[in-house]
Amino acid sequence: MKIQPLNEAVGVEIQDLDLSRDLSAVDTSTIQDAFLEYHLICFRSPPLSHFEFDRVARQFGDPQEQLLRKQRDDDVSTVSILNSTYKTPESKPDDMNFMRLTGWHTDDSYMMKPAKATMLQSLEIPNSGGQTGFSNSRKAYDDLPDDVKARCDGLQAVHSYDTKRAPATASSLSKVETNETPDVIHPLIRTNDDSGKKAIYVNMNRTDQIVGMERAESDELLDYLVERMTRPEYRYHHEWSVGDLLLWDNRCLVHSVNMDFPVGQTRLHQRILLKGPTPV
Numbered sequence: 237m238k239i240q241p242l243n244e245a246v247g248v249e250i251q252d253l254d255l256s257r258d259l260s261a262v263d264t265s266t267i268q269d270a271f272l273e274y275h276l277i278c279f280r281s282p283p284l285s286h287f288e289f290d291r292v293a294r295q296f297g298d299p300q301e302q303l304l305r306k307q308r309d310d311d312v313s314t315v316s317i318l319n320s321t322y323k324t325p326e327s328k329p330d331d332m333n334f335m336r337l338t339g340w341h342t343d344d345s346y347m348m349k350p351a352k353a354t355m356l357q358s359l360e361i362p363n364s365g366g367q368t369g370f371s372n373s374r375k376a377y378d379d380l381p382d383d384v385k386a387r388c389d390g391l392q393a394v395h396s397y398d399t400k401r402a403p404a405t406a407s408s409l410s411k412v413e414t415n416e417t418p419d420v421i422h423p424l425i426r427t428n429d430d431s432g433k434k435a436i437y438v439n440m441n442r443t444d445q446i447v448g449m450e451r452a453e454s455d456e457l458l459d460y461l462v463e464r465m466t467r468p469e470y471r472y473h474h475e476w477s478v479g480d481l482l483l484w485d486n487r488c489l490v491h492s493v494n495m496d497f498p499v500g501q502t503r504l505h506q507r508i509l510l511k512g513p514t515p516v
């Protein structure tokens with residue numbers, strides 16, 4: 237197994253590892269160390285069946301069932317099928333900034349115990365566009381001015397399934413799903429329970445308001461933190477090849493999709509979320 241950095245900001249690529257076999261204890265521990273240090277791991281692999289994908293995921297954590305029932309695979313309920321294909325010209329907007337997946341987000345932050353990691357494997361990709369961008373909110377926190385760190389210390393924010401601050405409206409929910417997603421409150425600065433390192437924990441699609449702050453002041457601070465945590469020097473943009481399997485840490489990365497790809501070309505992934513703790 238070989239490990240190579242993807243870029244200076246985020247991530248490593250792991251080569252020469254056969255995901256169809258159970259990992260050795262040494263491999264698992266090496267991958268865990270790389271995960272905590274670089275936050276994103278890219279495995280090059282052929283596309284896996286839903287069963288194989290779930291089996292691989294269980295070597296890294298505890299898969300959870302995701303909220304949206306319509307995306308769940310019929311056979312393996314921990315696997316979600318994410319199809320972002322534009323089926324008609326009308327379904328592709330002119331301005332990509334108003335697409336939900338374009339907003340820089342961390343998966344699952346509207347839950348009391350958000351998934352600590354996401355595993356995403358590409359099954360079909362368009363000829364151009366469709367990259368997934370990642371930005372390192374741990375490095376961004378480290379580089380904040382001391383007075384901003386002091387101001388953020390101890391602050392909490394409300395995360396909602398949807399918020400007016402999001403660039404676009406969220407998918408509609410069934411009654412059962414709505415009942416499962418009351419607003420939750422998380423720290424504005426999150427400490428990684430495995431590494432002890434702090435990161436900005438703001439989600440453009442879900443973070444609604446800082447607790448105890450007027451809307452205008454809260455918006456100003458959230459906008460500032462989003463700008464800081466998504467600066468180009470913290471980013472890596474993944475050009476997908478079919479079968480690429482990414483594993484990333486939702487506690488210290490945000491991600492965003494380049495939704496500008498051709499109409500009619502399939503963009504299809506399978507995803508598993510790994511259970512995480514209540515953020516502190």
Ligand SMILES: [Fe+2]
Pocket residue numbers: 341342343491
């Ligand atoms: Fe996501």
